[in-house]
Amino acid sequence: LDIYKSGNVFTAPIIAGFVGADTIGVILASNVDQEKELTLVIDIGTNGEIIIGNRKVLAVGSCAAGSALEGAHISDGMRAAAGAIDSINIDPKNLEVSYSTIRNKKPIGICGSGLVDAIAEMLKSKIITRSGSFNKTITTHERFIKIDKFPEFIIAKREETSLNKDITITQDDIRQLQMAKAAFYSGAKLILNKLGANLKIQQIFLAGAFGSYINVKNAKFIGMIPDIQDEKIHQIGNAAGMGAQHCLLNKELRNKAQELLNRILYVEIAIEEGFQKEYVEAMYFPHYRIDYFPSLKEYKEIPKR
Known part of the structure; x- marks a missing residue:
């Protein structure tokens, strides 16, 4: 690193095997842990990190979305x-x-x-x-x-x-797209189930380079993300990078990064009970359970098979 020879190097903590320091960065940049509404954050990539949280709960998991x-x-x-x-x-x-x-x-x-x-x-x-x-x-x-x-x-x-x-x-x-979108949707649903059967996503943040450019209406239409109002879906850019920058500039955030580990519930999505069923059902457009997407009226005219 091209820095002062006595400079300090800080790395945010790793949550679990496939959920690393970048996820801590996303949490810090998005402030999902301080939101009043239950918020779904997806950092879209080959290994998609999924965060669900608000002021009261905070859970994370990783899904193999493919490339x-x-x-x-x-x-x-x-x-x-x-x-x-x-x-x-x-x-x-x-x-x-x-x-x-x-x-x-x-x-x-x-x-x-x-x-x-x-x-x-x-x-x-x-x-x-x-x-x-x-x-x-x-x-x-x-x-x-x-x-x-x-x-x-x-x-x-x-x-x-x-x-x-x-x-x-x-x-x-x-x-290939079905497998990717099913990974995101089923992963989010299983984490949500872990937090509580009666909870409902109220807001969505899409992070990462891809999350910044995707057409959010079409992402919802194919069933990549849950069916909520368009105005509740926000594209927040490179949140992991922003979180890292904030940590470098703020000692309190560096301390908070460590403290978050005590609050985060890690969900290993692939071994959760019901994973196969959730994943297969999410392969359909937008989902096998069409009632999960009541706002998408166009699907009434689209053949199932």
């Missing part, structure tokens, strides 16, 4: 960089696609925010069903191609891209 939201394991996926398709709209009448790219470059792939938009829009247009399968009644549409007999939906046509090939969404791409 689909960072563009990995997606057929035309990429990280958020110039040329990445980052937002998508689909006209439900004719399935025409409009999109934007980072820095307005010709598209070369789809990043995480674009993938979430794509799946949400494909649901609204009935291109896919609630189970995540392609709707067989419309796979003959001109925006579909078949590779090895498997349908793919075209987001950007060959002549629009810098790749000399179509940029598409495949069945496996949809499954």
